Amino acid sequence: MAIHYRNFPVIEPFIFDSIGCCWSQDRVLRPKGFPLYHYLQTEQGCGTVKVQGTEYVLNENEGLLISPYLHHSYERNTEEWLTAFATFTGTIHSSIDKMVGNKPIIFIEKEQGAMISALINEIMENWDLLSADTRALSLKCYDLLMHFTNSRHPRPLTDEPLYLRYVAPIIKEIETHYNSELTVSDLSGRVYVTPQYLSRLFRRFLGCSVYEYLTTQLGKLPVKLRLGVTVTAETVRKEQPDAVVIATSSPYAVPDIPGIHSSRVFTIKGLAGQVKLPMRLFGPRLLEKLTHVFLPVGKRVVVLGGQIEGVQGAVFLKKRGREVTIIEESASIGGGIPERFLQRIGPWFRKKGVEVLTESRAEAITDDGVKVRLKDGTQKFVPCDSVMVLMPQVPDTALTESLQGIVAEVHVIGSSLGAENGLLKHALLDGRRVGCRL
Ligand SMILES: Cc1cc2nc3c(=O)[nH]c(=O)nc-3n(C[C@H](O)[C@H](O)[C@H](O)COP(=O)(O)OP(=O)(O)OC[C@H]3O[C@@H](n4cnc5c(N)ncnc54)[C@H](O)[C@@H]3O)c2cc1C
Numbered sequence: 001m002a003i004h005y006r007n008f009p010v011i012e013p014f015i016f017d018s019i020g021c022c023w024s025q026d027r028v029l030r031p032k033g034f035p036l037y038h039y040l041q042t043e044q045g046c047g048t049v050k051v052q053g054t055e056y057v058l059n060e061n062e063g064l065l066i067s068p069y070l071h072h073s074y075e076r077n078t079e080e081w082l083t084a085f086a087t088f089t090g091t092i093h094s095s096i097d098k099m100v101g102n103k104p105i106i107f108i109e110k111e112q113g114a115m116i117s118a119l120i121n122e123i124m125e126n127w128d129l130l131s132a133d134t135r136a137l138s139l140k141c142y143d144l145l146m147h148f149t150n151s152r153h154p155r156p157l158t159d160e161p162l163y164l165r166y167v168a169p170i171i172k173e174i175e176t177h178y179n180s181e182l183t184v185s186d187l188s189g190r191v192y193v194t195p196q197y198l199s200r201l202f203r204r205f206l207g208c209s210v211y212e213y214l215t216t217q218l219g220k221l222p223v224k225l226r227l228g229v230t231v232t233a234e235t236v237r238k239e240q241p242d243a244v245v246i247a248t249s250s251p252y253a254v255p256d257i258p259g260i261h262s263s264r265v266f267t268i269k270g271l272a273g274q275v276k277l278p279m280r281l282f283g284p285r286l287l288e289k290l291t292h293v294f295l296p297v298g299k300r301v302v303v304l305g306g307q308i309e310g311v312q313g314a315v316f317l318k319k320r321g322r323e324v325t326i327i328e329e330s331a332s333i334g335g336g337i338p339e340r341f342l343q344r345i346g347p348w349f350r351k352k353g354v355e356v357l358t359e360s361r362a363e364a365i366t367d368d369g370v371k372v373r374l375k376d377g378t379q380k381f382v383p384c385d386s387v388m389v390l391m392p393q394v395p396d397t398a399l400t401e402s403l404q405g406i407v408a409e410v411h412v413i414g415s416s417l418g419a420e421n422g423l424l425k426h427a428l429l430d431g432r433r434v435g436c437r438l
Contacts, residue, residue, distance in 0.1 A: 004127050006089070012138035014090035014145060021084040021117075021124050025076055029283050033069035037096050038087040039148075040064055041113055041120075045078035051105050052212055061113035065106040065148050067097070067216060073283075084120045086144060100148045101157060102171070103207045104216040108147070116147050163205045166191045166198060174214055181436060184210045233402035243409035245434055246400055246416050247427065250393040255304065259365030265387045266297065268309065295320055298385020302327060302370045304362050305391035307419070308336030311345055313390040318352050325355040325382050327362050327372055335392075336423060357382075392419035 003020035017036055025040075025047060040049065041063030049056045049064050051072040056064055063084075066072055088096060100106060108116065123130060123140050130137040157163045170187050187210060188198040199209040206213060229235070236244055252268040254260060274296070278287055301317050303310045306328025314324045326333065326349075333356060334342045349356055359375035369383035395418035403410050411434045414427030421430070 002124055004124070004131070008131065008134060010089055010091060012090055012134050012141075013092045014088060014096075014141040015134065015138050016123075016141050017087040017089040019086040019120065019123060019127075021120050023083045023085065025074060025081040025083040027073070027075050027283060029073045031071050033071050034066070034087070035068050036087045036089055036093065037068060037100075038066055038085065039108075039116075039144075040066070040074065040083055040085045041108065041116060042081065043084050043117060044082040045076065045080050047074055047076045047078075047081040047083070049074050052215070054105075054209075054212075056105075056107060059110075061110040061117060063108040063113050063116060065100065065108065067100075067104045070104055070212075070216060084117055086120060086141075088141065088145065090138070090141070096145060099145060101206065102213075102217075104212055105207050106148050107207065112147060116144065119144055119147075157205055160205065162201055166193060166201050167205050170198065170202075170210065171213075174217055181432075182214060184214075231399070233399070233406060236403055236406050241407060243411065243438060244403060244407050245438075246403075246410060246412045247414045247431065248399060249415045250395045250418050250422075252309070252389070253305075253391040253394045254389050255362060255391070257362060257364055260389075262365055262367075262387075264298070264385065265365060265389060267389045291316075292320055295322075297322065297388070299323060300384040301325075301386045301388055302362075302382050302384040304370075304387060304389045306330075306333035306356060306358065307392050308334065308423075309390040309392060310388075311337060313388055314349070314354055315345075317388070318354055323353070325357065325384070327360050327370070327382075328356070328358050329361050331359050333358060336419070355382075362387075393422050394418060 002022060003018060004016070005018045006015060022043060040058070042058040042060050044060060046057065046059050049058060049066075049072060051064070051066055051070055057077070058064060119140070123137075123144075130140060157168075169191055173187060173190060174182065184195045184199065188195040191198065193201075195210070199211075202208060202210050202213055208216070231248075254267050259265070275287075278290075282290060295317075297317070299321075300323045303314050303317070303324060303326045305313075306326045310326055310328065311334050314326050317324050334345055337345065348354075357372060357374065357380075360380075361373045362370050363373050363379070364371045365387055369381055370387060372380045372382055374380050393415055395416065400410060400412055400416075413430035413434055415422040417426075
């Protein structure tokens, strides 16, 4: 098992940022993709690489070149999956796009993979010599990159009539109008073919669907990504932007009642913090399975909140064998859940014995349960071992207000607007709208 990382400055046109072989490949999940072009190939065993929803099974000597910032994951299919890989940087690494014909993903077949494998092994064996002579190493890097330039199409794309007639005009359209509302169906209409046929042509010539091509191009826009920064009015004052988009979400409500800070009370914020490490270690699928075996909540759970958050939480808990009671202040439950699912919730709760107390308010949490004021004014004590606070979001306008007079244009989007706009569909639509507008 060997890997080498670049330990010298980037002064050559192309250079490996890392390169390795005989690597016992573990599961990898990169929701935001990888910042460089990278290549992964199977040496022994077999694995599946999922890139933006499409799965590629990599058998021996098959590989995949993945362009930057495409979300992807790998998983081994055999007990051991040995891989070779390389990541590419350099002073002109941005030209790799053009070298590979702007293809976001390139699948390498066995014959060519065998040649790539031999080259990677040769570089690995001579790493000490090559890393002392970065020019020679750069030539090797270029040599490897050349394998991706003609891997699928021996003929240049400009000699392919179908490419010229249907694909090239669409690429031009995307490049010139990426900031307007482009849809695959509109685009295919412009060249008088069906969306399915256009996507087939894109796959044939560029190795991806029209949608994947469109989203990859957007990813290549000159957008600076700065992670780990908490934006305040001071940050905005320093940066002096023309516009600010606030997509910082809103806090989930937590009632200020006696006992709310007990260790048996779980809030969405607390749960999000608790789940971070296990999520990183196990990934969502395995973690979901593990929750059937272990959950840090007791047998009897009271859920405070009966809208989408509380109902989803109650279903989750019931499916893991808990006794669940929902307490909701308003007269109805399930706000935010699409009607077709909502209709099934009431009967399911009744069948499974989930108690739902509407128009009721939790007044205090004690060591043994929750004191609840019912709609008729009487008090009921609901015994429980844990309490989950799964109440809707309440907008927090502090950041927006603090920007008044500092920046001319402020857009508040997504769940920053509160529970009414708290679903993914809202965040996506708002983000697209404001992005196009800006
Ligand atoms: C348990 C749970 C289950 C859910 N299930 C569903 C579901 O099934 N379907 C559905 O549609 N929706 C669901 N949602 C809601 C969904 O997560 C939201 O709709 C979506 O995440 C909202 O996106 P957003 O971009 O507005 O905010 P978020 O995704 O919350 O992103 C806000 C980002 O802003 C960052 N941030 C905050 N303050 C600052 C600051 N000052 N400076 C810089 N960055 C900052 C945060 O770190 C965060 O990354 C669920 C939510 C939860 C908690």
